[in-house]
Amino acid sequence: MVPMTRYDVAVIGAGPAGLAAALAADKEGASVLLIEREARLGGILKQCIHDGFGLVRFGEKLSGPEYAERFISQLPGSGVAVSTLSFVSGIERVGESCYITLITREGIKRVQTHSLVLATGCRERTSRQIGVHGHHCAGVFTAGSAQYYTNILGKLPTRRCVILGSGDIGLIMARRLTLEGAEVVGVYEAKPTPSGLTRNISQCLNDFDIPLHTSKTVTRVFGDQRLAAVEISDVDERMRPIPGTETIVECDALILSVGLIPENELAETLHVPIDPKTKGAIVDENNHSLIDGVFACGNALHVNDLVDYVSESGETAGRAAAKRPVTERDLAGIACNSSLLYVVPQRVDKNAANAERTFYFRSSCDMDDATLTVLKDGQTLHTKYYAHLRPPEMEHLRLTLTIDALDGSSPLLFHLEGTKHAQ
Amino acid sequence: MRSNDTIKESESLRGAVREVVCIVCPNGCRIECTPGRDGYTFAGNKCKRGAEYAKAELTRPMRTLTSSVLTVFPDAPVVSVRTNGEIEKATIPDVLKELKRVTVDRRIQIGDIVIENVCGTGVNIVCTTDRLVNPY
Numbered sequence: 001m002v003p004m005t006r007y008d009v010a011v012i013g014a015g016p017a018g019l020a021a022a023l024a025a026d027k028e029g030a031s032v033l034l035i036e037r038e039a040r041l042g043g044i045l046k047q048c049i050h051d052g053f054g055l056v057r058f059g060e061k062l063s064g065p066e067y068a069e070r071f072i073s074q075l076p077g078s079g080v081a082v083s084t085l086s087f088v089s090g091i092e093r094v095g096e097s098c099y100i101t102l103i104t105r106e107g108i109k110r111v112q113t114h115s116l117v118l119a120t121g122c123r124e125r126t127s128r129q130i131g132v133h134g135h136h137c138a139g140v141f142t143a144g145s146a147q148y149y150t151n152i153l154g155k156l157p158t159r160r161c162v163i164l165g166s167g168d169i170g171l172i173m174a175r176r177l178t179l180e181g182a183e184v185v186g187v188y189e190a191k192p193t194p195s196g197l198t199r200n201i202s203q204c205l206n207d208f209d210i211p212l213h214t215s216k217t218v219t220r221v222f223g224d225q226r227l228a229a230v231e232i233s234d235v236d237e238r239m240r241p242i243p244g245t246e247t248i249v250e251c252d253a254l255i256l257s258v259g260l261i262p263e264n265e266l267a268e269t270l271h272v273p274i275d276p277k278t279k280g281a282i283v284d285e286n287n288h289s290l291i292d293g294v295f296a297c298g299n300a301l302h303v304n305d306l307v308d309y310v311s312e313s314g315e316t317a318g319r320a321a322a323k324r325p326v327t328e329r330d331l332a333g334i335a336c337n338s339s340l341l342y343v344v345p346q347r348v349d350k351n352a353a354n355a356e357r358t359f360y361f362r363s364s365c366d367m368d369d370a371t372l373t374v375l376k377d378g379q380t381l382h383t384k385y386y387a388h389l390r391p392p393e394m395e396h397l398r399l400t401l402t403i404d405a406l407d408g409s410s411p412l413l414f415h416l417e418g419t420k421h422a423q
Numbered sequence: 424m425r426s427n428d429t430i431k432e433s434e435s436l437r438g439a440v441r442e443v444v445c446i447v448c449p450n451g452c453r454i455e456c457t458p459g460r461d462g463y464t465f466a467g468n469k470c471k472r473g474a475e476y477a478k479a480e481l482t483r484p485m486r487t488l489t490s491s492v493l494t495v496f497p498d499a500p501v502v503s504v505r506t507n508g509e510i511e512k513a514t515i516p517d518v519l520k521e522l523k524r525v526t527v528d529r530r531i532q533i534g535d536i537v538i539e540n541v542c543g544t545g546v547n548i549v550c551t552t553d554r555l556v557n558p559y
Contacts, residue, residue, distance in 0.1 A: 040554065040557075046552075046554070049489050049490070049491060049503035049505075049551065049552075050489045051487050051489050051505060061487065062551075063489055063503060063505055063551040063552075065503055065533070065551050065552035065553070065554070066533055066551050066552075069533055069552075069553055069557075072553075072557070150491075151491055151501065151503060152501070153500060153501075154491065154493060154500040154501030179488075179490055179515075179519060180490075198444060198446055198451040199446040201444075202444055202446050203446070203486070207486070207512065387450055387469075388450055388451060390451075
């Protein structure tokens with residue numbers, strides 16, 4: 001007989017979102033189990049040894065492990081039960097309960113909970129997902145893997161590398177590898193503009209004279225056992241390689257920073273509806289998914305650029321997950337047109353009208369003097385001005401919606417207008 | 424395509440006028456810095472902090488350095504460290520050399536000093552992880 005333990009709330013994943021969710025649910029008086037696959041808590045923060053974390057939340061520029069420790073150190077004084085080296089092999093939702101099967105060092109365990117918080121983070125896009133062709137050889141890493149080798153194992157994975165993609169982790173790794181003595185030949189970005197934060201372009205690339213090449217991509221890799229060179233091509237405005245522009249760059253590693261995708265394997269087994277724009281769960285303002293009792297937060301919900309907002313998102317989910325009994329929801333839709341990449345949450349509860357809610361969004365392109373308009377049936381409810389909007393930099397809007405604004409079946413529409421950057 | 428080289432070239436063609444992209448806040452102002460007899464004059468910055476940042480960048484740029492140092496412990500072959508204040512950007516190569524000389528042989532924790540007054544900067548190198556002491 002597999003032993004069954006009961007908790008009010010189970011949180012899956014003990015990165016910044018899960019840690020914040022577990023502590024918030026505990027503060028609300030719920031019994032909480034925090035489940036982590038790895039031996040140590042903190043998630044990706046463990047290997048993010050650069051600083052800049054916590055500026056919004058703590059007013060300090062902390063390193064990743066220091067930021068995580070601010071939360072981990074609260075666990076012993078809380079009632080949160082922690083289960084590390086525990087792998088969730090299955091979840092079932094039956095009636096008002098979730099049944100979780102866990103593989104742990106002590107064997108298989110079963111956990112019954114009222115609420116489930118998915119804080120499973122995100123995964124890096126790999127070379128196979130972006131169509132890099134050529135030889136099968138060692139030396140092609142995601143930026144996160146290169147970061148793990150360098151910062152956790154203390155092994156330098158390259159002497160001379162090319163970085164494809166200008167996402168933040170790629171930029172951070174360009175600096176990190178340079179500091180450790182590797183040569184970063186250049187950062188190549190298929191898009192006409194860099195994907196990372198301006199501060200990272202400035203402090204990771206410009207500080208070390210690492211060139212950034214936009215509208216170029218890696219089209220082939222060469223190498224017998226180990227990578228020996230990559231082929232770089234110019235791309236057109238639709239990011240297709242232009243024949244005849246190929247150049248060969250010798251290197252022993254290709255490091256990929258080509259995007260992050262929310263991890264939703266467990267959400268899918270529960271048939272949690274997913275937003276094709278964020279690739280995370282569709283949620284209301286409490287990060288409550290469309291399945292009652294199942295919550296999602298952090299990078300599993302949508303990929304964030306600042307950990308401070310990941311923690312905030314975890315706390316929102318944790319607080320709401322602790323509430324019993326679950327009150328009936330009457331959800332109104334939130335939509336955006338193509339001027340935005342996405343808006344989160346995608347639903348709001350009509351029963352909680354007149355409460356202030358925070359909406360997170362990204363513009364679909366670089367914009368100056370932008371105005372965000374919230375419309376209902378063609379009528380403007382709210383406008384807010386933003387001096388600059390860039391897709392890599394998430395923005396938020398705090399908004400109080402009246403009962404009238406949420407009435408009816410048509411969604412609230414988010415729309416952006418501004419001066420687009422010439423590219 | 425603007426590579427770093429082309430940016431540098433256009434700067435030298437315009438004489439000593441330099442552009443600094445401000446990173447103090449997300450506005451990312453492009454600040455044009457023109458040298459004069461009484462120091463630089465700045466244009467394009469929306470606030471005072473931008474001018475201060477640009478001035479520091481052109482005269483004495485400061486950075487927080489984060490890196491790692493070796494340990495003697497197989498369960499954590501490296502620990503992360505950082506300067507507990509800003510150091511001059513120009514001193515970074517010397518500080519890195521100092522970090523390469525260190526091997527941690529005590530189970531230190533967050534905030535513990537690894538190198539005191541590194542390279543005479545007045546700033547300490549401190550540990551930024553509890554991976555040597557915390558079972559979590």
